[in-house]
Amino acid sequence: MxxxxxxxxxxxxxxxxxxxxxxxxxxxxxxxxxxxxxxxxxxxxxxxxxxxxxxxxxxxxxxxxxxxxxxxxxxxxxxxxxxxxxxxxxxxxxxxxxxxxxxxxxxxxxxxxxYRLIGRRPAIPASEAHLTGDLHSRERDRAAISHHYDLSNDFYELILDPNMAYSSGFHHTPGLTLEEAQTAKLHLICRKLGLEPGMRMLDIGSGWGSLTLFAAEHYGVHVTGVTLSSEQRDYVLKKAAERGLSDRVDVSLRHFRDLGAAGVADGTIDAVASVEMGEHVGDAEYVIFTESIHRYLRAGGRVMIQQMSRSNDAVGDRPGGGPFIETYIAPDMHMKPLAKTLGLIADAGLEIRDVQAMREHYPQTVAAWADNLEANWDTAVALVGEEMARVWRLYLVGGSLAFEENRMGVDQIVAVKPSTSGVSDMPATPLVWLA
Incomplete structure (x- = not known):
């Protein structure tokens, strides 16, 4: 043989x-x-x-x-x-x-x-995450986010669209470019939140400011963003200054539990968005997350949560997505079944008004990111090294397949904080969001 x-x-x-x-x-x-x-x-x-x-x-x-x-x-x-x-x-x-x-x-x-394979363990790749401290403590959450998001702003600019949206786009029409699908997603979120000039919005997990900057620029709202990534915070503040939006955009390096320190008072927020950040909130901590959203919203205020999910069987096995994702990409991530997430949101006193499944949109989004990586391979390697570039190649291909084969899902969930008399101020039909 x-x-x-x-x-x-x-x-x-x-x-x-x-x-x-x-x-x-x-x-x-x-x-x-x-x-x-x-x-x-x-x-x-x-x-x-x-x-x-x-x-x-x-x-x-x-x-x-x-x-x-x-x-x-x-x-x-x-x-x-x-x-x-x-x-x-x-x-x-x-x-x-x-x-x-x-x-x-x-x-x-x-x-x-x-084949002379006996010997010491090979060196573990430097790109693996090695976190310490209590699970989902502020310090550990910051380290987990930094591992992935503080990689290099220049690297992410190679892969993402000009909006710097690092989440599923909205491919509502065949043949959309990555930028068109991400722009459509941002408009969809803003319409679902019912944004109007002068409103105050909270963006929890604001990333590179795709939604924060878009809502401020195109819908005239005042946005408070929070992130645990210093690279992202600095990037958003720089872009806000360049676009003349500094008076409408404030981004803080804070944990979602510390929103009060960012000047957010109870019952003062018109709209809350959290785009693919809820997966980084621990299972037990998600109660604090949803209760915080309810506390900061005014009566009639809306929340839009775009979040990835796993089936009951998959969560029981690996809620973070598997050994590779949990070790190299998103340590401590915890994806829940959609039904459990909806229950936690409702338990906080928020009324679920709409759920839009977007699973089939994600492979199209990720395929565009993967194309960008391959087209800019040499530059990517120069920025982050070949090992990390190979991590990303495997991550994008494997992630796309997980959504394609229904091992992972992603949904947009819209909820409202009704008044004490039950008034929601919601439109009679969600079709207005797609107009």
Missing amino acids: TTASRLLTLAEDVLDLRLPIRLRAWDGSEAGDPTGPVVVIRDRRALRHILWQPGELGVARAYVQGDLDIEGDLGDGLRAMWAAVREAREADPTAGRPRIRARHAARAAGLAVR
Whole structure:
């Protein structure tokens, strides 16, 4: 047997799954499906990563360090793998998960000796997050956000649209550009919130200010934004000054629990937006999050929460999205089933008025980000290094597939704080939002 055939046979036995791939080892030998995507083990160090950390995280470590690769379209390769896993799990729900039995251990040990894989754990990629402190403390939340969002404003400008919107766009018409879809999303949010000149709006998790700046410039509202990323805060304040919006835009480096220190008084806010920030709020802390929104809103004030979700089964397994996402992209993220999120919002005294599923929009958005990354690959590598650029390539492709295959969802939730007599000041139909 060749090196490639030995490795592929062992992998299929451990996973109890026929892998629809062509495997090429570092010595040039090949085995497997001649029509499948070609998985290349460039260095035997990739196997040491997987031996030390079996499963998704070990494979991710090998990939981001360049020891493991896929020739051709990475998305097609991952899609083929997921299809094989789904098919196998129809017969056996445990298929596709590493199960090391005695016979596997003996064969793995033999291969480890044969290919000189015995040794110390390979160096863990520098791009992994290593957080300390109490879960969802202010300090740890700030570190988690900084890990991802303080990477480089110049890097994000390469990937995102000119609005710097880092969330799903609204692809309401086929063929929209990324900028058109993001601009449509921003208008949709502003209409859902019923924004009018002079209103006061709160943007929780304001990012690079896509909504903050857009609402101030196009709808004439006064916006208070909060973020835990210093890079984002500085970026928004600079853009606000350049556009002459400093008198309508204030962005603070604060935790959502500390909005009072940002000058936000109870019952004074006309509209609250939180765009894909709620996933970073811990499960227990989400009660504080929704109660804070209710407290700051005036009677008749609206809230629009755009938030990613996971099914009950997926949350029970990995609420953060899996080992790769939780280690490299969004440590401490916790995605809830949509129904649970709606219950928490309602329990805070907010009346749910509309829910719009946008799951199919996200793959289109992410595909445009991925195209931007590939088109600017050399610049991206110069800005953040090849390891981090490979992290992002894997993240964008894998994330897009998660939405495409309904393993993750994203929804826009509109709620209102009714008056004590039940008056909501809401339009009779949400169709006005799409006008």
